[in-house]
Amino acid sequence: MATIDLGRTAHEHAAALRAGEYSARALAEATLARVRAQDGDLNAYITFTDELALQQADAADAALRAGQGGPLTGIPVGVKDLIGTKGVRTTAASKMLGNFIPPYDATVAQRLNASGAVTIGKTNLDEFAMGSSTEHSAFGPTKNPWDLTRVPGGSSGGSAATVAARGVPIALGTDTGGSIRQPAALCGILGLKPTYGRVSRWGVVAFASSLDQVGPFARDAEDAAALLGAVAGHDPMDSTSAPLPVPDFTERFGRGLDGLRVGVPSDFFGEGLEDGVREALERSIDVLAANGAVINRDITLPTAQAGLTVYYIIAPSEASANLARYDGVKYGYSYLDGRNAEDEMSQTRGRGFGAEVKRRIMLGTYALSAGYYDAYYLKAQKVRTLIRREFDAALEQVDVILTPTSPNVAFRLNEKLDDPLAMYLNDLYTIPVNIAGNPGVSLPCGFSEGLPVGMQLIGRMFEESTLLGAARGFEGVTDWHRQAPPERG
Amino acid sequence: MALTPAEVRHIATLARLALSDDEMSRLGTQLSAILDHFEVLKDIDTEGVPPTAQSLDLHNVQRPDVVTPSMSTADLELNAPRVEDGYLRVRAVLE
Numbered sequence: 001m002a003t004i005d006l007g008r009t010a011h012e013h014a015a016a017l018r019a020g021e022y023s024a025r026a027l028a029e030a031t032l033a034r035v036r037a038q039d040g041d042l043n044a045y046i047t048f049t050d051e052l053a054l055q056q057a058d059a060a061d062a063a064l065r066a067g068q069g070g071p072l073t074g075i076p077v078g079v080k081d082l083i084g085t086k087g088v089r090t091t092a093a094s095k096m097l098g099n100f101i102p103p104y105d106a107t108v109a110q111r112l113n114a115s116g117a118v119t120i121g122k123t124n125l126d127e128f129a130m131g132s133s134t135e136h137s138a139f140g141p142t143k144n145p146w147d148l149t150r151v152p153g154g155s156s157g158g159s160a161a162t163v164a165a166r167g168v169p170i171a172l173g174t175d176t177g178g179s180i181r182q183p184a185a186l187c188g189i190l191g192l193k194p195t196y197g198r199v200s201r202w203g204v205v206a207f208a209s210s211l212d213q214v215g216p217f218a219r220d221a222e223d224a225a226a227l228l229g230a231v232a233g234h235d236p237m238d239s240t241s242a243p244l245p246v247p248d249f250t251e252r253f254g255r256g257l258d259g260l261r262v263g264v265p266s267d268f269f270g271e272g273l274e275d276g277v278r279e280a281l282e283r284s285i286d287v288l289a290a291n292g293a294v295i296n297r298d299i300t301l302p303t304a305q306a307g308l309t310v311y312y313i314i315a316p317s318e319a320s321a322n323l324a325r326y327d328g329v330k331y332g333y334s335y336l337d338g339r340n341a342e343d344e345m346s347q348t349r350g351r352g353f354g355a356e357v358k359r360r361i362m363l364g365t366y367a368l369s370a371g372y373y374d375a376y377y378l379k380a381q382k383v384r385t386l387i388r389r390e391f392d393a394a395l396e397q398v399d400v401i402l403t404p405t406s407p408n409v410a411f412r413l414n415e416k417l418d419d420p421l422a423m424y425l426n427d428l429y430t431i432p433v434n435i436a437g438n439p440g441v442s443l444p445c446g447f448s449e450g451l452p453v454g455m456q457l458i459g460r461m462f463e464e465s466t467l468l469g470a471a472r473g474f475e476g477v478t479d480w481h482r483q484a485p486p487e488r489g
Numbered sequence: 490m491a492l493t494p495a496e497v498r499h500i501a502t503l504a505r506l507a508l509s510d511d512e513m514s515r516l517g518t519q520l521s522a523i524l525d526h527f528e529v530l531k532d533i534d535t536e537g538v539p540p541t542a543q544s545l546d547l548h549n550v551q552r553p554d555v556v557t558p559s560m561s562t563a564d565l566e567l568n569a570p571r572v573e574d575g576y577l578r579v580r581a582v583l584e
Contacts, residue, residue: 103564196544210543239550240543309529320504327505329577331568341580342505350507358506362497362516363523365504379530381540386533388541420519421526437544461544 004030007484010075010169010223017064017074024064024074028057028118031076035120035167037489041148044162046081046139047089048121056118063116071226073116078162078171081122082129083214084203085109088119092205093137094127096326096333096352106203107238108172108214108231115230120168123158127354128323129179129207131155132426135417136356143413144187145485146451150410153183153426156217160187163217165488170227171217176208177311178405178430180215181442185405185454188444188483190224190471191217193430195462196437197242199228200235206322208315209240211434220481221471224441225249228464244462252469257477258292260470263299263398268429273407276448281404284445284455284474288402291477299394299401303386307432310387312424313367313380314435319357320364326352359420384435391436395460400470403429405442405454433458441467444480452483490528491521 004022017024032050039045053076060074084090084102086109091097105113112119126136134142134157142157144150145165152161156173160183163171173180175193184191192215199214206212216227225248233246264285269278289295328334328348335351338344353361367376394401406426416423433440438458445455455474459467475481492500497517501508508516562575571578 100568103560103567197547236552240545240547242545242547303533306529306533309527312523313527313530324505328570329579330565331570334570336570338580340584341582343507344580346505346507349505353506355512358508358512359516359519361504361506362500363520366492366500366520366524369500369503376527378540379535381542382535382538383530383533384541385538386535388544421522 006030006034007166008169009219010226011071013075013169014071014073024057024060024118025054027074028053028076028120031120031168034489035162038165038167041143041488042145042161042165043140043142044124044158044167045121046091046093046124046158049088049119052088053118053120056113060116060118069116072230075117075170076120076168077112077117078121078123078159078168079109079112079119080125080156080159080171080173082125082174082205083109083172084205085119085122088122090122090205091139092128093125093139094352094354094357095138098138098333100332102203104203107200107235109203111231112172117230123156123162123171125158126155127357128205129155129174129176130319130356130360132178132182132423133416134158135413136354138354141413144410145488146188147410150412150451151186153186153406153410155179157183159217160184160189160191163219164189164485166484169219170223172214172227172231173217174204174212174214175434176211176315177434178427180217181430181440181454181456182406182427184217184442186410186452188452188480188485189217189219190221190441190443190481191215192224192228192441192464192467193433193439194228194232194464195439197240198439198462198464199232200238200241202235202237208318209322210318211315220475221253221468222250225468242462247465249465249468252465253472255469255473256292257288257470257473260293260400260473261296261398262288262293263296263394263401265299265301265394265401265403266297267301267305268403272425272428273404274409274448277404277408277453280446280448280453281455285402287477288474291473296398299397301390301394301432303383303390304432306383307387307435308424308428310380310383310435311431312363313376314384316360316364317367317377318364320361320368323357323361387432388436391438391458399466401458403456403458405429405456409448409451409453429456437461439464439467441471443471443474444483446480490524492517492524
């Protein structure tokens with residue numbers, strides 16, 4: 001059998017599988033060998049799931065032989081290790097869950113399995129998805145495939161790195177404040193945060209429940225649409241999942257960029273934005289305009305600036321409540337030599353959580369504590385309303401809002417590790433979108449200092465199709481999405 | 490706004506986090522810096538603005554009161570550190 005080109009997209013693999021060029025099993029075996037070889041450099045995976053992958057590949061081959069299956073049948077996929085997988089260790093990159101084997105699949109994992117996709121492994125992340133660099137992992141940092149001395153972004157850095165390195169064509173991540181879009185930008189691929197409620201959160205380790213969403217990483221809009229389509233939709237097990245039909249996310253692929261109304265808010269191009277990132281964005285805006293998009297620079301989102309602050313009240317508050325479940329009694333790490341029940345619980349938590357997680361639990365506990373609730377949490381929720389209204393108003397005038405995804409290109413390992421505020425600023429442009437609930441996508445749109453730059457497009461509630469249609473249009477007139485990092489491994 | 494060591498200790502107790510003295514002092518400095526940053530919200534007028542808990546207009550979502558299968562105790566015990574006769578064992582709460 002001929003060697004398989006693992007640089008292919010999912011839809012290219014799907015066509016080859018259907019044509020019988022190679023089997024899903026051969027693709028799974030070649031992929032497992034490749035991601036393992038790359039992982040010495042990248043550390044993108046916490047667990048490889050060979051046995052599961054080969055089982056799923058054999059089932060996919062049987063389905064393909066019977067003329068069945070869909071766009072993801074037999075396609076290798078990486079799954080962020082925050083997503084619960086039955087019988088497969090799910091760690092959240094924390095010592096706290098280092099040996100946790102979920103007794104059930106998350107809804108997204110069930111749907112991914114039903115799509116015929118082949119799970120290659122569980123990808124690395126910042127512990128409990130708290131971070132912007134994947135350095136806060138109990139399993140060591142993931143490296144950026146473009147430059148191994150730099151971070152891949154985070155928290156879904158493992159998924160972003162393995163897709164960028166052509167390890168797997170698609171992967172799932174989660175995004176609470178930018179954790180899909182920012183690593184997609186820093187690694188030069190596409191990452192989409194769906195509208196809050198589009199995808200079920202059931203079985204996904206909870207961080208901040210009013211902000212968390214699961215979404216796809218891919219190298220083009222077609223693959224992202226297929227992966228989103230496979231996992232999206234109402235789930236009775238998640239009361240915040242929207243009872244809405246799931247559209248065909250490729251429904252706007254034919255429209256191109258002509259007449260697309262693109263809002264460019266100056267509020268998102270201010271202080272702190274690197275010159276090289278700004279220049280790549282401006283060149284991309286020119287490309288959009290030259291291809292018929294209507295650029296509107298008059299929209300403003302003045303309160304969105306405060307989104308970062310709102311986030312660092314709301315997210316840690318919700319996290320402090322969600323993470324109260326890690327008590328050493330039911331599952332996970334347990335310190336068994338304490339003086340009494342309370343001491344064992346405190347020791348379990350003090351020893352089981354890493355520094356960033358403890359920082360956020362402390363922050364959230366403080367913000368929710370007696371005497372501070374009104375000043376912090378309630379105030380933040382009111383400002384959240386104002387930010388939502390601003391996005392709604394702006395998106396009445398335009399179809400999408402265009403901003404940088406991250407103010408900077410990939411930074412060096414350890415550069416921001418001891419400065420939480422500098423680390424938090426990485427998500428300045430992505431966080432307001434979670435606060436408002438809208439969908440957002442990051443697309444590769446150029447390079448600065450030899451490193452990828454991401455462009456964020458923000459859409460109306462439940463209009464992921466508009467974002468993917470615009471992404472498809474941009475891919476049609478640029479080739480940033482075809483740029484590959486140096487070979488690793 | 491600088492947090493006192495006593496405040497940091499109080500928050501750690503509320504959060505059931507056993508922290509070393511080093512951690513306490515580092516967190517005190519870092520949390521104080523972050524809380525200073527929170528002051529920007531004071532300048533935003535939210536008079537008469539309702540709070541948003543989450544972005545969707547979904548309230549009190551209910552399902553029919555029908556019994557459905559749940560996970561088995563045996564499966565759930567597999568991850569528990571101390572199990573006895575189908576129960577999770579903990580240290581005495583009252584001494």
